[in-house]
Amino acid sequence: xxTRNVICPGCGACCDDIRIDxxxxxxxxxxxxxxxxGLIIKNACKMGHAKFLQATSDQRIRVPLIRDHQDRGxxxxxxxxxxxxxxxxxxxxxxxxxxxxxxDITCEAMQAGLLLGEYLGGVVDSGTSISDGPTVMGIQEAGxxxxxxxxxxxxxxxxxxxxxxxxxxxxxxxxxxxxxxxGHWTRRGRFDRTVxxxxxxxxxxxxxxxxxxxxxxxxxYELMSALLTLLHGRSPHxxxxxxxxxxxxxxxxxxxxxKGCNCGVIYLGSGIASxxxxxxxxxxxxxxxxxxxxxxxxxxxxxxxxxxxxxFNQTASALYGFPFGLDFSRGYPRYNPGEYTxxxxxxxxxxxxxxxxxxxxxxxxxxxxxxxxxKVPTVCIDVIPGPMTQFADVVLPGVIDxxxxxxxxxxxxxxxxxxxxxxxxxxxxxxxxxxxxNQLFDVLLNLGVVSxxxxxxxxxxxxxxx
Numbered sequence: 001x002x003t004r005n006v007i008c009p010g011c012g013a014c015c016d017d018i019r020i021d022x023x024x025x026x027x028x029x030x031x032x033x034x035x036x037x038g039l040i041i042k043n044a045c046k047m048g049h050a051k052f053l054q055a056t057s058d059q060r061i062r063v064p065l066i067r068d069h070q071d072r073g074x075x076x077x078x079x080x081x082x083x084x085x086x087x088x089x090x091x092x093x094x095x096x097x098x099x100x101x102x103x104d105i106t107c108e109a110m111q112a113g114l115l116l117g118e119y120l121g122g123v124v125d126s127g128t129s130i131s132d133g134p135t136v137m138g139i140q141e142a143g144x145x146x147x148x149x150x151x152x153x154x155x156x157x158x159x160x161x162x163x164x165x166x167x168x169x170x171x172x173x174x175x176x177x178x179x180x181x182x183g184h185w186t187r188r189g190r191f192d193r194t195v196x197x198x199x200x201x202x203x204x205x206x207x208x209x210x211x212x213x214x215x216x217x218x219x220x221y222e223l224m225s226a227l228l229t230l231l232h233g234r235s236p237h238x239x240x241x242x243x244x245x246x247x248x249x250x251x252x253x254x255x256x257x258x259k260g261c262n263c264g265v266i267y268l269g270s271g272i273a274s275x276x277x278x279x280x281x282x283x284x285x286x287x288x289x290x291x292x293x294x295x296x297x298x299x300x301x302x303x304x305x306x307x308x309x310x311x312f313n314q315t316a317s318a319l320y321g322f323p324f325g326l327d328f329s330r331g332y333p334r335y336n337p338g339e340y341t342x343x344x345x346x347x348x349x350x351x352x353x354x355x356x357x358x359x360x361x362x363x364x365x366x367x368x369x370x371x372x373x374x375k376v377p378t379v380c381i382d383v384i385p386g387p388m389t390q391f392a393d394v395v396l397p398g399v400i401d402x403x404x405x406x407x408x409x410x411x412x413x414x415x416x417x418x419x420x421x422x423x424x425x426x427x428x429x430x431x432x433x434x435x436x437x438n439q440l441f442d443v444l445l446n447l448g449v450v451s452x453x454x455x456x457x458x459x460x461x462x463x464x465x466x
Contacts, residue, residue: 007419009402010048012304012412045171065395080429087379087394088443094353097122102358103306106407112437126312128324129341134273138282147299154183158261164269165203169305216245221277224284259295266300310410362387405432
C-alpha cells in the first residue's frame, strides 16, 4: 500500500510531499530508503526519515512504567490504569506543577495541556521559551511584515539567512521554499537568486551562499543599527567597524543588494535570538525589513527548526493572550518571561512536580536545572526512551502526532496545516497525546481535585477547538 502527500512532522518545514510505501514486516531491505520494519520513505530528509521510523522502532516505549523507590529506584511495568492514577496523584498533591509541552505534538494536544495546567493552577510552558522566545517577543514589540512560504518561493529573488543554518536545521528549506525553486523573477531557479548569510560561523549554508557576512559574535544589534543608520542616509560612527568586524563599505554593499532586488526575504534563525540583545535584535531586524519596503518589497520571518513551535504560541495566545510561559497559580494567566519560563523556574526551584510531554529537555537544560528536575516527582509522556524517561516516576507511552493520529500543525511561516494520520495508534488505551491528557484530566476530576485559586470544575470537551 502506498500513501502519498503525507505531511512530515520532522521539522518546521512540514513538507507535504512525502510518500510512504507499506510492505510486509520483517522483509529484507530492497533499497537504501527501506527499513527492516516494512516502510519505504521517499522525499523526506534525514530528520524526517528518522521521525517516521520512530513508529516501528524497536526502542519505542510500548508499556507504562512506574519507578519503584523501594526497589532502588528501578522502573517496573504497570497497567495503564495504575500508571494513569499514579500520574494523577503526583499532579494532584503538587502545589505548583510545571507542564512542559514539546514541539512535536499537535495544537489539539497543546490545548488539552493548557487547560490541564489552568485547572491545576500550575505553569505551562513550551519549547518556545528555550529556543524562539526572543523572536516571539520581538514580533510583539515591532510587528512583522511577513509572507507565506509559497509567496516567498514565487516572488523572492533574494534570501538573507541571519543567524540561521537551514542546511542542517531544516534541510529541505532551500530546495523547496527559498533558493532553488523557480518563480516569477527566478525562471532559472538558483541562478537568478542571490543568497546572503550573516553568521559568525562559516556554516554549510554560508559556504553555499553568494555572500557571507562574518561578523563578530554578539554584534548583531550593532550591525543592524548601522544598517538602519545607512538606510536613513546617515553615516554610522567609524567605531562600528571595529565592533562588528564589518567595514562600512561592505555594509553599503549589503544595503545596495537589498534595495536592488525585486523581492527579498530575511530568515531569522535562533542564532540572532540567542546572542547579546535577545529580542531587541529581532526587533531591529523587523524594523529593518519594514523600512526596506520604501525601496522594494521585503518580508521577514522566523525559521523555527522544531515542528510545531509556532502552534503553541498561536494556541496559547488564542486562549489566554500570551504566547508561552503561562502561570496559573493565582487562578488567572500571568506572563513574565524570565520568571515563569522553564529554565528560570528550575533554576529558582519554584516547582514541585512536572509533566513532560514529548519534551526532549535534556538537549536544552543547563546541568543545574536538569539536576533539580531529576529530584522532583515527574510524569513523562514520550515515544522513545531518553534521559527524561530515565528518572521519571511515571512514564506513559506517547503517540506520534501527525503520523498515528490527526492534528493541526503550524509551519515555520505561520500557516496552519491539518495532518491526517497514515497509521493507527499501536495502543488500545490511547488514540493520541490529546487523548492521554484528557484521560489524565478525568483522573484528576475523579480524585476530586480543586486546584489553587480555582473553585469550579469545567468540561474540557465543551470548549471550542483552536
